[in-house]
Amino acid sequence: MAAMPRFRKDAVAVPQVSGEKHPVDETLPPLKMFTSGLQHVAAMYAGVVAPPMIVGPAVGLSATETAFLMGASLFTAGLATLLQTLGFWKIGAKLPFVNGVSFAGVTPMIAIGKGEGADAVPVIFGAIIVAGILGFFAAPYFGKLVRFFPPVVTGTVITLIGVSLLPVAFNWSQGGNSTAADYGSMKNIGMAAVTLVIVLLMRKFLRGFLQQISILLGLVAGTLIALPLGMTSFDAVKNASVVGFPTPFHFGAPQFQVAAIISMCIVMLVCMTESTADILALGKIVGRPADAKTIEGGLRADTLGSALSPLFNGFMCSAFAQNIGLVAMTKVRSRFVVAAGGGILILLGLCPMAASVIGVVPLPVLGGAGIVLFGSVAASGIQTLAGAAMEKGENALIVAASVGIGLIPIAAPDFYHAFPKDLLVVLDSGISTGCVVAILLNLAFNHLGAKKGAAAGAASEPVPVH
Secondary structure, eight states: OOOOOOTTTOOOOOOOTTOOOOOOOOOOOOHHHHHHHHHHHHHHHHHHHHHHHHHHHTTTTTTTHHHHHHHHHHHHEEEEEEEETOTTTOOOOOOSOOEEGGGGGGHHHHHHHHHTTGHHHOOOOHHHHHHHHHHHHHHHHHHHHHHGSSSHHHHHHHHHHHHHHHHHHHHHHTTTTTTSTTTOOOHHHHHHHHHHHHHHHHHHHHHHHEEEEEEEHHHHHHHHHHHGGGSSOOOOHHHHHHHHHOTTTTSSSSSOOOHHHHHHHHHHHHHHHHHHHHHHHHHTTTOOOOOOOHHHHHHHHHHHHHHGGGGGTOOOOOEEHHHHHHHHHHOOOOOOHHHHHHHHHHHHOOOHHHHHHHGGGGGGHHHHHHHHHHHHHHHHHHHHHHHHOSSSSSHHHHHHHHHHHHTHHHHHHHTTTTTTHHHHHHHOOOHHHHHHHHHHHHHHHEEEOOOOOHHHHHOOOOOOOO
């Protein structure tokens, strides 16, 4: 999930005219509905398929199984998006709100998968199901907990998400397989550098929609350059089926381990905090400010989508903030446009050939684009911290300690080698440990014994990032 700029609190849309249908509830002509929905898919596609591309090889899945996982992620992202935009009962924000696989769960899922062998994916899915169900029932009460996730906490966690993912991009840039003869060769790193430069140039010189999908365009350009160099082939696409269905529990029945569940519950809290911020921002942009009922419905859709995703071999779902930026840019506020995008995602998920196309992209090309993609997530966290009253010594200390502890698994991977295996599931995830430390330190410095005014300042409205 690529990052997006912060939205100012005063960024509101044109007020609704009394008696008219709100632009959020308008339906557009079919062609415009489809093309506008396709824009949303293009803006989020790379962000949806990146997490399974990282997790699959990390837990020992083959290229074919990883492609299956990517297709399943597209399918479940479509389902979750329909839950948000169309909704039913008290489920769904009913705003032009796009859902997809959250980057927040990548590092914890890899930590869970270590040492599990063939059971890695079932254990991950079991943890996501429990976290989703607990999050669903917690949704009505989450508004009262948001004050414990101010920018100093969310900014720290989002920064750690980006920083934790950067080593993956560096590994891809070298070739992905440390035992290969050409691992780290000038050819591989050069290809990554060329892709990185292409993406940066596109971000610099393109405008509007094309700038939004610069990472996707960079992947295409890098792959085309790699073809004559013999760094990729289309064999995976040729062998893939045109139509397929993500068979329920393809990797086996879910398994439930306490340590894994705790880790994913922490991730769920992070995702719910991000989604709350995104709902608040989107409500202002479309001219329908989000109230408590809207936030509860949005969080229910998030968590229900997450709980159902493993049934179809998908991961935890949360808001895609870059699509909020697309709504602001295009001024198309209809939730049915985004629902059309959700339908397109479902169709892509039912086409294994579409998912396998990503398999054509050489890992060095993915690495070059990944540096921008994952770096943008870290940059969003830093941007959030800029509004976190860092002039207060306590907040600077919270960030320093949380980031320092969160970086331990990256800087010293064997740091916790003497700890029990169950604890490693949480400790080996810098995101989980950093989040816990940030929450506890924020409570200690900004809530326990703090004056009401100081606590209120510490619990300001979260910044919408992803």
